[in-house]
Amino acid sequence: MLVKDYVPGNTFDELLTQGRLSYQSLLDLFHIHGFYMFVKGIFHGDIHPGNVILNDGAITFIDTSFIGHVTDQVRINLFISSTPSASLTTPALRISFTSCLRSHSMKKPNCIPR
Numbered sequence: 001m002l003v004k005d006y007v008p009g010n011t012f013d014e015l016l017t018q019g020r021l022s023y024q025s026l027l028d029l030f031h032i033h034g035f036y037m038f039v040k041g042i043f044h045g046d047i048h049p050g051n052v053i054l055n056d057g058a059i060t061f062i063d064t065s066f067i068g069h070v071t072d073q074v075r076i077n078l079f080i081s082s083t084p085s086a087s088l089t090t091p092a093l094r095i096s097f098t099s100c101l102r103s104h105s106m107k108k109p110n111c112i113p114r
Contacts, residue, residue: 007053007060007062008055009053009060010053010054010055011049011051011054012025012026012029012050012052013048013049013050015054016049025059028059029052033047037070037078038079041070041074041075042069043067043069043070044067045068046063046065047061
């Protein structure tokens with residue numbers, strides 16, 4: 001076993017078992033992972049509740065021996081296919097979201113709906 005740093009806190013697995021994982025913490029995890037997947041094209045290759053630690057509201061990913069990368073086209077298509085069709089009803093809106101995702105930035109207003 002290779003360990004670089006000790007990360008204090010509880011895994012999501014522990015928090016789920018104890019009934020202490022808040023809905024907000026779960027949403028935070030989805031927002032963080034979604035940002036990296038849909039905006040940056042990077043994803044944790046072995047994400048599960050045992051590889052996510054929560055400590056004082058901070059989320060830390062562990063066991064990052066595989067960090068995957070996807071092309072811009074795959075990233076954009078994944079985002080569009082996971083977005084409710086009502087929010088991307090017009091071609092202009094699809095182009096707007098696609099441009100936003102290509103910019104790799106969440107600084108633009110309404111880039112990623114929360």
